[in-house]
Amino acid sequence: MKKYMKKQLLLITGLVGLAAMAFGGGIVTNTNQSAAWVRTMVRDASTDADAVYFNPAGLIKLEDGFHFSLNSQTIFQNKDVTSDYPFLTGTPKKYHGEVKAPVFPGFYAAWKKNNLAVSFGFNPIGGGGGAEFKSGLPSFEQPLADLVPALSGLLAPMDSALKVPQPYGYGFNPNLSELTGYSGDIYFKGTSVFFGYQLGISYKINEMFGVYGGIRYVSAKNTYKGHIHNYQIQANPAEQPAPIFNLPADGSYTPGDYLRAVSGVYGLSMVQIGTLQTYAAMLDAATGDVEVDAEEKGNGITPILGVNISLNGNLNIGLKYEFKTKIDLKQTIFDGKDGGGMFVQDSTVHSDMPAMISAGIRYRFIPKMSVSAGIHYYFDKNANYGKTSDATGEMVTNDKVIDNNYYELALGLEYNITDKFLVSGGYLFAKTGVSEDYQSDLSFSLSSSSVGIGFGYKFTDNLMVNLGGSYTAYQEGEKNYVHDMSLTGVPIDVKDTYYKDNIFFGIGLDFSF
Secondary structure, eight states, rough: OOHHHOOOOOHGGGGTTTTOOSSSSSSSSBOSSSHHHHSSSSSSTTOSSSHHHHHGGGGGSSOOOEEEEEEEEEEEEEEEEEOOOEEESSEEEEEEEEEEEEEEEEEEEEEEETTHHHEEEEEEEEEEEEEETTHHHHOHHHHHHHHHHHHHHHHHHEEEHHHHHHTSSSSOOOOTOOEEEEEEEEEEEEEEEEEEEEEEEEESSSSSSEEEEEEEEEEEEEEEEEEEEEEEEEOOOOOOOSSSHHHHHSSSEEEHHHHHHHHTSOOOOOHHHHHHHHHHHHHHHSSEEEEEEEEOOOOOEEEEEEEEEEEEETTEEEEEEEEOOEEEEEEEEEEEEETTTTTTTOEEEOOBOOOOOEEEEEEEEEEEEEEEEEEEEEEEGSSSEEOOOTTOOOOOGGGGGGOOOOEEEEEEEEEEEESSSSEEEEEEEOOOOTTTTTTOOSSSOOOEEEEEEEEEEEEEEEEEEEEEEEEEOOOEEEEEEEOTTTTOOEEEEEEEEEEEEEEEEEEEEEEEE
């Protein structure tokens, strides 16, 4: 039982990893990196200051001088898991999680002179928010819910033996196995942010081609705080006609305390008493309070290459390739709160970011209107996200739990109502390729559709504000698996259903001199 409970707590490490915390982009990569993106959903052929991230080779299209883009987003995400495990209270039970990023910054700067541009970018390339589950998750609660049927089964033979007529029994059913429910204080909160610091050089080969080479330093940090406190079972033994039987009173008990109370009833054999007390000691260790207060830190380097192609004044194409970022996170435990041994001081876990390629096109087909399209492809199978195999419980590389790489397709429109004021809208479709083995209540990936709208306003030729809002609806996912009941090992078929949605609000200021 203790080993089983610890196995569940090990899954905590997946909750606020990048798989859970990416907002717009791939499984672990954020591409929602400017307010202009929020209002258009696609910036892969940008030649504005946010091209530092989206299309760095396109910076050669800027006017000579300094160019800046300051951006912030406020992001809310709902993450719901519904489980049909039959022994949960209120099955099917819905667990609601909230992910919040009140401030999601993006800063881009470029200096352009003749054929050369030097640029710097800072943004949350992964994560960037905090996740809170006020009532835990199925994987936290299932081992606790198991104890009601498991202990009922353990005690049922004693009821059968004791309810026979006197003098061989009580002459009534003591209902020692009458367990009616459980309760506990289960809570988890985590944060994750992978900050990217990008530096590079763009060069104009000729009027048609520009190229870029750069690197991004990624600084990663995850934090975990949570607990499982005060686990109780509700027992409802019979009202005894005489105190001689020494039956426990009805009420709430820790599992160990209830078995010890049962071991004191009249008429049990020494073998039964010893068995009950042995189980009681084991349950004390397995269901005692558990606390987590830990963090993980690490870093990695991402080489980046880019090409910009301008076929004429109305058509621009941007290409970018980001290499895989290998990241190992080192764990630190605070105040000994290691989740029952599931976090280990100075141990490391894998949390790579995959290689990705993006391609975008922007075409101005009338003077006041332009259309943009983009595609992003993430090489997830070649990275290592620190996932665990259902079959073995061992850590595996992504190719064992991902069938197909993740990709996105985006389309956006901009229309200039006046020389100063433009409106825009866009749509982005994302397709995940994870297997059912990848999914868990702590970390799941779903296909999605996003829409964004907004506007831009030029106060002067060198000063523009962008405002936008967007919404992402994810396709519902599910996982069918077998849960082995605690104590008994009886296999139970379970289905978990996964749901998410996002709301983005973005504001940005672009200026140059």
